[in-house]
Structure formats: C-alpha cells, structure tokens
Amino acid sequence: xxxxxxxxxYIDQFYPQVGxxxxxxxxxxxxxxxxxxxxxxxxxxxxxxxxxxxAGSCSQLFIDNFxxxxxxxxxxxxxTLHVKEHVGIHPKGGIYELTEFINDVLKxxxxxxxxxxxxxxxxxxxxxxxLKLSQMxxxxxxxxxxxxxxxxxxxxxxxxxxxxxxxxxxxxxxxCVTEEAVSVxxxxxxxxxxxxxxxxxxxGGDTSCLMHLEGIIRREKLxxxxxxxxxxxxxxx
Amino acid sequence: xxxxxxxxxxxxxxxxxxxHDETLWWVRQKRDKVAFQIPEWESLRExxxxxxxxxxxxxxxxxxxxxxxxxxNGVKVHWAxxxxxxxxxxxxxxxxxxxNSLSKSKSMLTEECHMNEFLSHNGIDVIDTDLGERIVxxxxxxxxxxxxxxxxxxxxxxxxxFHEHLNTEKGNNDPQYLTEVARHHLRExxxxxxxxxxxxxxxxxxxGEFVVCTNEGNADMGAHLADVHIACMGFEKIIPKRExxxxxxxxxxxxxxxxxxxxxxxxxxxxxxxxxxxxxIVDNGRSTQLGxxxxxxxxxxxxxxxxxxxxxxxxxSGGHSYHNAVAGPIGSILAPNLxxxxxxxxxxxxxxxxxxxxxxxxxxxxxxxxYKWRQVLVQSGHAPTVKKLGMKAMNFTFSHPxxxxxxxxxxxxIMKALPFLVNNGMNPWFKNRxxxxxxxxxxxxxxxxxxxx
Numbered sequence: 190x191x192x193x194x195x196x197x198x199y200i201d202q203f204y205p206q207v208g209x210x211x212x213x214x215x216x217x218x219x220x221x222x223x224x225x226x227x228x229x230x231x232x233x234x235x236x237x238x239x240x241x242x243x244a245g246s247c248s249q250l251f252i253d254n255f256x257x258x259x260x261x262x263x264x265x266x267x268x269t270l271h272v273k274e275h276v277g278i279h280p281k282g283g284i285y286e287l288t289e290f291i292n293d294v295l296k297x298x299x300x301x302x303x304x305x306x307x308x309x310x311x312x313x314x315x316x317x318x319x320l321k322l323s324q325m326x327x328x329x330x331x332x333x334x335x336x337x338x339x340x341x342x343x344x345x346x347x348x349x350x351x352x353x354x355x356x357x358x359x360x361x362x363x364x365c366v367t368e369e370a371v372s373v374x375x376x377x378x379x380x381x382x383x384x385x386x387x388x389x390x391x392x393g394g395d396t397s398c399l400m401h402l403e404g405i406i407r408r409e410k411l412x413x414x415x416x417x418x419x420x421x422x423x424x425x426x
Numbered sequence: 427x428x429x430x431x432x433x434x435x436x437x438x439x440x441x442x443x444x445x446h447d448e449t450l451w452w453v454r455q456k457r458d459k460v461a462f463q464i465p466e467w468e469s470l471r472e473x474x475x476x477x478x479x480x481x482x483x484x485x486x487x488x489x490x491x492x493x494x495x496x497x498x499n500g501v502k503v504h505w506a507x508x509x510x511x512x513x514x515x516x517x518x519x520x521x522x523x524x525x526n527s528l529s530k531s532k533s534m535l536t537e538e539c540h541m542n543e544f545l546s547h548n549g550i551d552v553i554d555t556d557l558g559e560r561i562v563x564x565x566x567x568x569x570x571x572x573x574x575x576x577x578x579x580x581x582x583x584x585x586x587x588f589h590e591h592l593n594t595e596k597g598n599n600d601p602q603y604l605t606e607v608a609r610h611h612l613r614e615x616x617x618x619x620x621x622x623x624x625x626x627x628x629x630x631x632x633x634g635e636f637v638v639c640t641n642e643g644n645a646d647m648g649a650h651l652a653d654v655h656i657a658c659m660g661f662e663k664i665i666p667k668r669e670x671x672x673x674x675x676x677x678x679x680x681x682x683x684x685x686x687x688x689x690x691x692x693x694x695x696x697x698x699x700x701x702x703x704x705x706x707i708v709d710n711g712r713s714t715q716l717g718x719x720x721x722x723x724x725x726x727x728x729x730x731x732x733x734x735x736x737x738x739x740x741x742x743s744g745g746h747s748y749h750n751a752v753a754g755p756i757g758s759i760l761a762p763n764l765x766x767x768x769x770x771x772x773x774x775x776x777x778x779x780x781x782x783x784x785x786x787x788x789x790x791x792x793x794x795x796x797y798k799w800r801q802v803l804v805q806s807g808h809a810p811t812v813k814k815l816g817m818k819a820m821n822f823t824f825s826h827p828x829x830x831x832x833x834x835x836x837x838x839x840i841m842k843a844l845p846f847l848v849n850n851g852m853n854p855w856f857k858n859r860x861x862x863x864x865x866x867x868x869x870x871x872x873x874x875x876x877x878x879x
Contacts, residue, residue: 198824201869202834203862208869212877224873227827235824237778237797239804240817246825318780326458327736327784329467353451357738361777366854368430368775370437373858374742375777378447404859 190282192220193258197268198230200396207396210419211264211287217423218295222262225254233271237362241275248276255280262290264419266316266394273320286320287419288336288394298342304424305345309388310336311379311402312355313395322394326355336394336418343421349388356382360401376405383413390414392421429775432747433739446578447741453574454735456684457785464676474673475789478726481664482716488631488664489707495634496705499696506708509539515706516541516623516656517548523654523702525621527551531638531645532559533625534572534729535658535708537751553615555644557608564591570745572752573682573731578744612644622648626659626705627728628674632667635695636705639678639688646692654702657694661707662725674728677787681730715763720798724759726788731756733782733792739775748772755782759795762803770808773799831870838864 192215196208215222231251232244251272255261260282263269269286272278282294291297316322316336323334340348359365359375366372380402383391391406391413393399403415437443461467481488493503506512512535520526528545530536530552542552542563554563558575562568564587569575576584581599588594594607624645628637636657638645649655665674671691679685697703716722734740734754745753750761750769755776761769773796782792803809823829841848841864849856 196869198830198834202838203864205865205867205869205872209872212873224870224877226870226874226878229827229830230824232821232824235817235821237800238813238817239774239800239809240814240821241801242805243817243821247821250825250827314777314779314781318784325781325784327781329462329464355781357777357779357781359738359777361779364774364777368433368739369854369857370430370434371739371742371775372777374437374443375738376859378742400862401859404855404861407860408858 190220190260191258192222192260192262193255193280194222194224195228195231195255195261195263195268195272196224197263197265197396199400200264203400204396204417207264207417207419210417210423211262214287214419214423215262217301218291218297220295223258228254231268231271231276233268233275234362236271236275244275251276252278260285260290260294262287264394264417265396266313266320266322267397270315270319286316286322286394288339289320289322291339291422292335300339300342300422302342302422302424303344304390304421307347307349307387307389308340308421309349309351309383309386309391310340310418311358311383311391311393311398312336313393313398314355314357316394317355323355339422340392340418343424346421349383349386351382351386353382358398358402360398362397365401372401373405376401377409380405380409380411380413384411388413390416390421392416392418394418427749428771429743429747429749430771432749433743433775436744436747437742443742445580446744449577450735450741453683454732454785457681457732457735458684460684460686461680464680470673470677471787471789474677474728474787475726477665477670477673478788479723481666482662482722482725485661485664485716488666489661491631492629492634492664493707495632497634499634501634501696501703501705504704504706506706506710508710509541509708512539512658512706512708512710513541513544516658517545517550519654519656519704520545520550520621523621525654527553527619528621528623529553529555529615529619529648529652530559530623531625531640531648532556532575533623533658534569534751535625535660536623537569539708539710553612553619555612555615555642555648556640557605557612557642560608560612561587564588568746568751570753571731571734572729578746616647616651619648620652621654621656622652623656623658624649626657626663627678628665628671629659629663629705630666630668630671631664633695635668635693636663637671637675638692638694639675639690640692641683641685641689643690646690649692649694653700654704655694655697656704656706658706658708661709661712662727678728678730681732681785681787711764715760718763720802721759721763721795723790724756724763724792724795726790727756727760728788730787732785732787736781736785737776738779738781739777743775748775755792755796756790759790759792759799762799766803766806766808770803773797773803831868834868838866838868842866
C-alpha cells in the first residue's frame with residue numbers, strides 16, 4: 190500500500206509539526222508513506238474565490254506529483270474535499286482525509302496514544318458536511334463521527350460536549366479577510382463555546398480553521414491550547 | 427453598500443449581534459426539534475424535491491392547466507413578464523375599480539417587484555397587514571427576513587415605532603399591549619379597504635386553486651372583506667396536485683418556524699358572489715434562471731427561510747446587509763440572476779459551510795450554487811482587478827514548486843525578522859487575530875533531513 194502524503198501549503202510553511210505527526214502516525218500504523226517534494230497547493234484558494242478556471246496548471250502539478258500512489262492522504266478535510274471534487278486525480282485506492290483513512294481503510298480498533306486532557310473537537314465544515322466525516326446536526330439521521338471515534342481510543346482523553354457541535358468557525362478561505370467582521374465574530378463565538386464547556390485543548394481536522402481560532406485565542410489571551418488531531422492521536426508520554 | 431461593509435457596521439454593536447444570532451439560532455433549534463419528531467423527515471424532503479423537479483421540467487403544461495382551471499373557476503388570470511408589468515397590472519385593476527388603497531398580506535414577490543414604492547408614486551395607499559411587515563413599513567425599512575420581516579428589531583424598537591406612528595405610551599414595551607394596538611389599527615384598515623392583495627404559497631395545477639399560509643390570518647381577513655382580491659405569484663409556485671399539499675404544508679412551517687403547520691392555511695378557489703378574483707403570474711427573470719443548468723433548481727424554493735436561520739453569516743450580519751428582497755443563502759443564489767453587477771458580492775458572503783443545503787426542505791444545493799456563481803461572476807468580468815492580479819500571482823506561485831518554496835522560506839524569515847510588516851492595520855487578518863508564529867523550518871525541510879535518504 191503506497192500512501193502519498195499531501196501536506197497543504199500552509200501546514201508545510203506554518204505548522205510543520207502537523208505534517209510530522211501525520212507522517213509518524215501513518216508509519217506507526219504500518220503504512221509506506223511518500224511525500225512528493227514538488228507538491229505545493231491543491232488550488233482551493235483560487236477556486237473558492239471564483240478563479241477555478243485559472244487553477245489548471247496548479248491541478249496538473251498536483252496530478253504529476255501524486256500519480257504514482259495508491260492512496261492520497263492529507264491532514265485537512267478542506268483540501269481533501271477540493272482535490273476530490275475539482276483536481277481530477279483518481280488514485281486506485283482513493284483520496285482520504287486522515288481520520289477517514291484511518292477509520293475506513295486501516296480500520297483500526299485501538300490506538301497507542303495517551304493524552305490526559307479535556308479536549309474540544311472543532312468539526313470543519315468541509316470535513317463534516319463535505320466529506321461526511323460525521324453526522325450533521327441538520328439531518329434526522331443516526332449519529333456517527335470518524336474523528337470522535339479515534340479520539341475516544343486515546344487513553345485519558347476527556348471529550349467535551351459543545352452547545353453548538355457543528356457550527357462553522359468563520360474561516361472560509363479568503364472569506365476570513367474579505368468578510369473580516371463576520372469571520373472574526375464567528376470565530377469568537379466558537380472559541381467561547383469551548384471555553385464555556387471546559388475545553389483545555391481545542392482540536393480539529395483542519396489546520397485552516399485552527400489557525401483562525403488560534404489567532405483569536407492568542408489575541409484574547411485565553412488559556413486554550415490548539416492542536417491538530419494528528420498531534421493528539423500521535424501523542425504518548 | 428456591499429455585504430461586507432454592511433456586515434462590518436452591523437457587528438459594531440456586539441451585544442445586538444449576539445442577540446440577533448441567538449434569536450435566529452433559537453428558531454433553528456425549534457425547527458430541529460419539530461422536524462426530528464417526524465421519522466420520515468428526510469424522505470419527506472426527498473419527495474418534495476422530486477415533486478419540484480417534476481414541476482420545473484413540465485412547467486409549461488402545469489401553468490397552462492392552472493390557468494385553464496382558474497378561468498373555469500371564475501378567476502381572471504394575468505401574465506407579467508417582469509416586475510414593471512406586474513406593477514402595472516395591479517395598478518390597472520385598482521384604476522378599473524376606482525380604488526386608491528389596498529391591504530396587503532405578506533408577499534415577497536411584491537417586495538421583489540418594489541410594488542409598494544411604485545403604487546405610492548401613483549397615489550395608491552398600501553397597508554401591509556402582516557404585523558412584522560407593518561412594523562418595517564412604518565419605519566420605511568425593507569423586511570430583513572422573508573418569514574419574520576422585523577426579526578432585526580427588539581420590542582423596544584417596536585415600542586418606539588408605535589409610539590411615533592400609533593400613539594402608544596412611550597416606553598411601554600409590553601408585547602401584548604403593542605400587539606393589541608396593532609390589531610385595532612389593522613382591523614380598521616381591513617374594514618376600510620376594498621381591495622386585498624395576497625401572495626401565493628402553492629398554486630395547484632389540477633384545480634386552479636391556491637393556498638396562502640399565514641400565522642395571523644391576515645390574508646383571510648383582507649380577502650374576505652374586500653370586493654377585489656389579487657393574488658400575485660412567481661410562476662414556480664405551481665404544484666401538480668392537491669394531494670401534494672400534504673407534503674409541502676408539513677415541510678413549510680416546520681422548516682420556517684418550527685411549527686407543525688401554519689396557523690392558517692387558506693385555500694382560495696373561486697371568487698365569492700359579487701367579488702372579483704385576479705391571479706397575476708410573474709416571470710421576472712425566472713425563465714432565465716430556469717435556463718441556467720447549474721442554477722435552475724433554486725426555483726424549487728418554497729420561501730421557508732430555514733437557510734437564513736441556520737446561516738452563521740446571516741445570523742451575524744442581518745438581512746439588510748444582503749441588499750435584496752430575499753436575503754441569506756437563498757437570496758445570494760437568486761439575486762445574481764436578476765443583476766450580476768449589483769449582486770456580485772452576495773455569493774461571496776458565505777463560508778460555504780453547507781448548513782443551508784442540509785436544512786433546505788426541497789434539497790436545493792445552495793452552497794454548491796454559491797460556489798458556481800463565484801465562477802460565473804468572475805468569468806463574466808465581475809471581479810475587481812486587484813483580486814484578479816492577486817489570484818494570477820497566487821496561481822503562478824502554486825504552479826511552480828521552486829517559486830513556492832523560495833517564497834515560503836523568504837516569507838517566513840521576513841515575518842520572523844520584521845513582524846510589523848504583516849502585523850499592522852493594512853492586514854485585515856491582524857485586526858482581531860494574531861498571525862501564526864513562523865517556524866524556522868518547513869515540513870519539507872524537516873522531511874528532507876529526517877526521511878529522505
């Protein structure tokens with residue numbers, strides 16, 4: 190099983206520890222992982238801004254980088270969704286967000302991780318509603334959650350229940366600057382929900398949402414730590 | 427004013443924004459509670475969606491059938507190609523009957539056509555009889571929500587408005603007192619008016635009848651007391667059969683306000699003796715939208731506003747920020763069809779979170795259409811030049827690994843050495859958020875050192 194690791198541009202540049210945790214976790218779970226060094230970005234920032242027609246060369250580069258792999262796995266629901274829907278690459282095994290890959294392909298039932306903290310899960314909309322990683326609160330349908338299932342395998346971890354379990358954080362790509370006021374307000378409201386319900390460590394499957402929420406947490410000087418879900422699933426002490 | 431500017435102003439009042447968000451979230455929760463009591467909720471949505479797909483594919487036949495039946499029932503049917511023609515038809519009916527005032531129950535179509543302004547310029551006195559609409563009418567504001575037109579106002583605001591226009595006690599904010607005054611005020615209007623105008627929620631092709639849903643009974647009150655009843659409808663209001671009401675009436679009120687059914691679901695079929703009944707069927711851009719493959723199913727909309735109540739952006743920017751008769755996610759996919767220049771901002775007033783599509787009782791793929799409108803707007807020249815240049819530069823960088831790697835490494839070094847270059851007022855991110863702390867090495871650097879043989 191050859192797994193191509195897709196590390197989105199902003200993780201590569203600003204959150205290398207998320208890439209490291211993802212790689213180590215996949216290796217720990219027995220995958221043969223390759224990271225194509227010439228990868229850049231999936232093209233989503235252009236496409237979501239209405240410039241999908243420009244992003245052809247970017248998509249082509251992505252295809253060239255990843256065509257040799259059976260699976261493409263990424264620690265980002267949003268970028269995974271974009272690659273699936275718009276890039277036009279179809280690896281034999283499929284394209285997966287990290288927690289989806291661990292649940293659906295590796296199908297593990299235990300995890301060697303320990304993280305004795307109160308953890309609040311932020312569901313990214315593209316992961317949840319786009320990739321259907323967990324049930325959506327709008328639907329009258331049985332509940333499930335792929336990221337939550339994995340977090341519950343972590344020793345000592347206490348998962349926090351939120352008032353609004355799947356409201357958008359307001360990052361939204363370029364929305365975070367073009368609609369700055371609403372974006373920030375949405376972020377503040379998400380953070381407050383976590384504070385109110387006792388979150389010590391805020392986690393999620395999308396570093397873009399987390400970057401936005403962390404920016405607010407640091408500005409407001411709140412005692413909340415932000416970590417990507419890969420860092421928690423890979424954590425042991 | 428663009429959505430983002432209006433939203434910025436809206437958010438300056440932090441407490442009011444909190445109140446607005448919580449008020450609408452409460453409606454969303456009411457919707458969840460009552461919708462989830464029905465085990466077959468999701469299949470009901472699917473059924474409604476399929477009925478509407480059938481309608482959109484056979485609209486011509488259904489409209490012809492509806493017209494034939496309505497005429498047989500003694501109703502006069504008018505066809506309006508656009509807002510202007512719709513308004514002229516209403517005015518001509520008023521003139522023919524020598525009537526210069528009318529009572530109107532809620533009709534978003536007449537808002538879309540800006541009928542009130544048109545009629546008042548022509549000397550006609552229009553009284554909105556839906557309580558929320560009457561409140562915003564007194565304040566000379568447009569509705570901010572298609573189901574709850576005055577949802578942006580607190581009871582204190584209503585009290586001030588009524589004090590100014592209806593002589594209520596200053597500072598008396600008791601909702602029961604205010605409502606009582608409004609009732610008396612509107613009763614007089616109902617009794618005086620010789621012509622009543624209503625909207626249409628559902629028009630049944632097989633029978634020529636139409637159904638108007640209200641919670642206040644104001645459509646009935648107006649129509650039953652008036653000599654002339656005009657009902658105005660967009661042509662997509664058609665449903666094939668009466669039995670389909672069993673699907674749509676169950677979905678509409680649950681989605682809209684979390685009620686099992688609207689208080690009044692009034693069926694109109696034929697004029698009573700001595701009464702005139704008119705139906706105005708309006709296109710106003712709908713056939714253009716029907717011809718847009720990616721956007722045609724926006725015409726399935728039954729105007730429940732569930733997408734507004736769930737939309738995290740709507741809840742934190744208010745209906746007026748959408749500068750269109752229909753606000754929120756559904757308004758943002760309908761408006762560009764009418765005027766791409768004027769409404770180019772609306773499809774971007776969304777994070778594409780997708781909650782709207784999930785609550786939609788007729789399963790319109792709203793957030794996918796928002797994405798598609800962005801592409802259409804940019805390709806048809808509605809993107810600012812600065813943005814175009816920025817996107818081209820971004821695409822160049824991401825298409826050339828060397829440029830990307832160099833840019834990333836130089837960028838991080840600059841951020842580390844000279845943080846004030848990004849941490850300043852020119853950067854909208856930094857206004858209320860810290861920038862991420864740039865690490866000394868990228869993941870790629872780490873990988874090369876630790877994994878690449």
